[in-house]
Amino acid sequence: MSDTTESQTPDEVFAICAMDEIAPGAAKAFDLAEADGEGGAKPFRIVVARAKDGQFFSYRNACPHQGVWLNIGSGGFLDETGALIKCGRHGATFAIETGYCSSGACEGAFLQKVDVEALEGDVCIRGVTLVEEDPPLRHADDMDETMEIMIHPG
Numbered sequence: 001m002s003d004t005t006e007s008q009t010p011d012e013v014f015a016i017c018a019m020d021e022i023a024p025g026a027a028k029a030f031d032l033a034e035a036d037g038e039g040g041a042k043p044f045r046i047v048v049a050r051a052k053d054g055q056f057f058s059y060r061n062a063c064p065h066q067g068v069w070l071n072i073g074s075g076g077f078l079d080e081t082g083a084l085i086k087c088g089r090h091g092a093t094f095a096i097e098t099g100y101c102s103s104g105a106c107e108g109a110f111l112q113k114v115d116v117e118a119l120e121g122d123v124c125i126r127g128v129t130l131v132e133e134d135p136p137l138r139h140a141d142d143m144d145e146t147m148e149i150m151i152h153p154g
């Protein structure tokens, strides 16, 4: 057992998956950890969506309406066209490229953007002090409704 953690400064980039793990018109959840400023870590849950033109975009996995994970219920993030991020709770839709909600209960609001870029074949995020924990970070692309109980309201 070890309580050692390895943190990264915000200027560093952090590779979270290979580019080809997310096809154009698809999205994937990642359950990461960020430094809490007090020597510990707190959950950093994001979605990485790949637009049909191949560009990557990332947002905190929280709907502006009620704060739930966007993939609650269905486990998926995109609408049937693969062109919009869709909240599984009440169906608000968001532009993949901007996070802008053009339809639904939180119309006019934005998803919280995370800086993401493609580097040397990997999808990388920057601007967040990530903490690597033991056991290693895991992909959380199979969330389901039961995970709702882990969300703290407020």
Ligand code: FES
Pocket: 063, 064, 065, 066, 067, 068, 087, 088, 089, 090, 091, 092, 104, 105, 106
């Ligand atoms: S919680 Fe997302 S639209 Fe209501």
